[in-house]
Amino acid sequence: MHKVVLVTGANSGIGLALCERLLSQNSQVQLCLACRNMQRAEAARSALLASHSDAQIELLRLDVGSLRSVLKAAEEIKQRYNRLDYLYLNAGIMPNPQVDFKALFKGLFSSNVIHMFATAEGLLTQQDRVNADGLQEVFATNLFGHFLLVRELEPVLCQPEHTTQLIWTSSSNARRSAFSLEDIQHHKGVEPYSSSKYASDLLSLALNRHHNSQGLFSSVICPGLVMTNLTYGILPSFFWTLIMPVMWLIRVFTNTFTLTPYNGAEALSWLFLQRPESLDPRAKYHSLTSGLGNNYTQPRKMDLDEDMSEALYEQLLQLESKVRKKMKEEEEDLRAHKEYLDQTE
Numbered sequence: 001m002h003k004v005v006l007v008t009g010a011n012s013g014i015g016l017a018l019c020e021r022l023l024s025q026n027s028q029v030q031l032c033l034a035c036r037n038m039q040r041a042e043a044a045r046s047a048l049l050a051s052h053s054d055a056q057i058e059l060l061r062l063d064v065g066s067l068r069s070v071l072k073a074a075e076e077i078k079q080r081y082n083r084l085d086y087l088y089l090n091a092g093i094m095p096n097p098q099v100d101f102k103a104l105f106k107g108l109f110s111s112n113v114i115h116m117f118a119t120a121e122g123l124l125t126q127q128d129r130v131n132a133d134g135l136q137e138v139f140a141t142n143l144f145g146h147f148l149l150v151r152e153l154e155p156v157l158c159q160p161e162h163t164t165q166l167i168w169t170s171s172s173n174a175r176r177s178a179f180s181l182e183d184i185q186h187h188k189g190v191e192p193y194s195s196s197k198y199a200s201d202l203l204s205l206a207l208n209r210h211h212n213s214q215g216l217f218s219s220v221i222c223p224g225l226v227m228t229n230l231t232y233g234i235l236p237s238f239f240w241t242l243i244m245p246v247m248w249l250i251r252v253f254t255n256t257f258t259l260t261p262y263n264g265a266e267a268l269s270w271l272f273l274q275r276p277e278s279l280d281p282r283a284k285y286h287s288l289t290s291g292l293g294n295n296y297t298q299p300r301k302m303d304l305d306e307d308m309s310e311a312l313y314e315q316l317l318q319l320e321s322k323v324r325k326k327m328k329e330e331e332e333d334l335r336a337h338k339e340y341l342d343q344t345e
């Protein structure tokens with residue numbers, strides 16, 4: 001039977017490389033590219049069709065950073081598909097990253113250099129902002145939009161006699177120290193990306209606890225350090241090109257410098273082949289590349305706490321009902337305003 005696979009943020013980088021890999025390994029895949037920009041989505045579909053002319057590839061407009069777009073997309077998914085086999089929650093942003101150049105140059109000549117590049121720990125801060133829904137943008141995009149999508153799709157994702165895999169593109173930059181249950185949106189901090197990725201690790205654990213019995217399984221991966229639009233936003237591409245020989249050299253000593261989107265998508269495509277029941281909910285599956293360029297996937301235990309994951313889950317549910325109530329009120333106000341205008345015309 002063909003597999004129905006939906007990928008968010010599928011038009012570039014790791015998401016697009018994943019789609020390419022899935023089509024190469026399984027011609028029966030029915031792909032849905034869920035993207036916020038339909039021109040870029042169309043270009044991605046054309047690129048995929050160039051190498052897989054018979055592929056079944058559909059497009060869906062989805063801006064995970066907009067609540068209304070998520071709800072609309074979820075409705076569309078429910079109409080189009082009676083089941084999803086894989087939902088890759090891959091779209092992500094790291095806006096306005098600021099590099100601590102002092103720490104970078106100090107780190108370049110320290111024994112910590114590999115860890116520093118692999119995790120960006122101590123190197124990066126970001127300037128977050130409030131989006132049109134009144135939520136912190138990084139939290140809304142990397143976590144909450146995906147959470148709402150999963151909640152809306154529960155009838156499609158949780159079906160008797162069927163398993164569905166949720167697969168989050170997390171990061172090794174996900175750090176407990178950047179996350180706080182008192183500030184899940186990271187209003188007050190300067191590491192919203194790290195906080196949102198740690199929150200996705202916690203949420204994945206909670207989703208397993210709540211939904212495994214209904215056939216829904218959740219996993220997280222880290223793609224390693226990959227050259228994509230996201231990394232080109234951190235440092236200009238000429239800088240990455242300049243240090244590329246060093247990075248290739250470092251790869252001899254470490255395996256987290258996957259560097260290409262194809263390599264970065266290793267764990268995502270490996271998970272596609274696994275029985276979800278056999279996966280460890282407390283492990284992050286890392287895409288790794290050896291010095292000789294061989295790709296493989298390795299699970300590594302995450303620094304997670306069950307109580308913390310449950311507390312986050314509860315807070316997300318509360319936030320969900322709050323934003324739903326607000327949207328309903330706004331719609332009622334709009335309807336009342338329209339009625340008023342109709343009467344006064």
Ligand SMILES: NC(=O)c1ccc[n+]([C@@H]2O[C@H](COP(=O)([O-])OP(=O)(O)OC[C@H]3O[C@@H](n4cnc5c(N)ncnc54)[C@H](OP(=O)(O)O)[C@@H]3O)[C@@H](O)[C@H]2O)c1
Binds near residue numbers: 171172229
């Ligand atoms: N590159 C790395 O080294 C690295 C390391 C660890 C984790 N990651 C994670 O890997 C994932 C993929 O990133 P990437 O490195 O492949 O970067 P990328 O090329 O910038 O891809 C990000 C994708 O997410 C999409 N996206 C962003 N905001 C969105 C929104 N509001 N709604 C829908 N789609 C949205 C982008 O669409 P547009 O083209 O329209 O912007 C793009 O397709 C992200 O979650 C990132 O955090 C990357």
